[in-house]
Amino acid sequence: MTLRERQKQQTRRDLLEHAKALFVERGYAAVTIDDIVSAVGCSRATFYLHFTGKPEVLQKIGAETMAQRAVAVYAELDEVLDSGSRAEFTRWMRRAVAWFEENQAILPAWDEAVALEPEFRAIAKRAVDELPAAMPRYLQRWGPQRRAEAHLRIELLVSQLERFFTRWAVQGTITSTADEAAEVLSDIWFPALRPPR
Structure with missing residues (x-):
């Protein structure tokens, strides 16, 4: 696995982990995609590379x-x-x-x-x-x-x-x-x- 592939997998794990923490803390409706990407420190474009x-x-x-x-x-x-x-x-x-x-x-x-x-x-x-x-x-x-x-x-x-x-x-x-x-x-x-x- 290349460094780029490992980084991509880590970003996906980070998005899931931070989204889960936010959903638990605030509920589903109150969390936005911007909240998730902000918590991870990535862009919306990066988010959409992983999830719809x-x-x-x-x-x-x-x-x-x-x-x-x-x-x-x-x-x-x-x-x-x-x-x-x-x-x-x-x-x-x-x-x-x-x-x-x-x-x-x-x-x-x-x-x-x-x-x-x-x-x-x-x-x-x-x-x-x-x-x-x-x-x-x-x-x-x-x-x-x-x-x-x-x-x-x-x-x-x-x-x-x-x-x-x-x-x-x-x-x-x-x-x-x-x-x-x-x-x-x-x-x-x-x-x-x-x-x-």
């Missing part, structure tokens, strides 16, 4: 910090559901809440971008659509004729987890421990993810 705009920057931040782990969390759920153990499911639920805790700082910016940027809605939808694909045994148990329902159940699980986490950790409007929440969420979701006989 703010939505792509946030998408790359999400892909690097969240998306791969999210798919791994749901691949793990596939194994847990295959075991048939409610206790394992509750432990999975606690790990899922922990995943949200790890990504807590960037999640409000992600939600804001989904609300503000039509193109980002498609990115967010793709991220959720990929989760059932990480769960082949789960989908197989529902069968091809009920695959859409199986997908919907995972989407609803993700939505409830996201909403719970926002109200619990971000807004502080739900008061419970993570373990209490994991137990109640398991009561709801362990039977809901098992196909009716």
Whole structure:
């Protein structure tokens, strides 16, 4: 790799790192491309050599910090559901809440971008659509004729987890421990993810 290529990669990493810090500090809408390039010390032209705009920057931040782990969390759920153990499911639920805790700082910016940027809605939808694909045994148990329902159940699980986490950790409007929440969420979701006989 040439020095120029290394510098280009470093500039890209710097843009992502500073954009993430700004999104966490100020929120998605309040941050401009000028803010990002100013923090890095480069030009707008340099920014556009790497990214098409703010939505792509946030998408790359999400892909690097969240998306791969999210798919791994749901691949793990596939194994847990295959075991048939409610206790394992509750432990999975606690790990899922922990995943949200790890990504807590960037999640409000992600939600804001989904609300503000039509193109980002498609990115967010793709991220959720990929989760059932990480769960082949789960989908197989529902069968091809009920695959859409199986997908919907995972989407609803993700939505409830996201909403719970926002109200619990971000807004502080739900008061419970993570373990209490994991137990109640398991009561709801362990039977809901098992196909009716």
